[in-house]
Amino acid sequence: MKARVTVTLKAGVLDPQGQAIEGSLRSLGFDGVASVRQGKVFDLVLEGTDEESARSQLNSICEKLLANTVIENYSVEITN
């Protein structure tokens, strides 16, 4: 079973990487970009076929390793 986990910064948390990209886009002449926020994506392949238990395992993986839930949100999506 394949899954995608997306981890993004919570609103209000400073994102220097995103700001650097905004600056670079302006330098390159892309004027129509109002804001950029950078996050992370993880594509996982899980053994087993039970979606329910996969989701519960993925939530646990996010809480323990992939996301810092003080400053980040995560979302889990089963992709097949």
Place this chain on the structure above:
Amino acid sequence: MKARVTVTLKAGVLDPQGQAIEGSLRSLGFDGVASVRQGKVFDLVLEGTDEESARSQLNSICEKLLANTVIENYSVEITN
């Protein structure tokens, strides 16, 4: 207009970050994870409301800045 750009490594490209996460998951007792690949996600806010021109600008942004198309794939999604 909001958009999400997802940048992932092409198949076959070595992903040391993903491998480190696989190792950490095993150490934490998550045995059911066969593989992990890490990528990047960018949430952009664009001025203007024309989806066609937004997509074309986003593709150009990906080619020039956000993705290294030698080793990475990108996908563009308009989220509102």
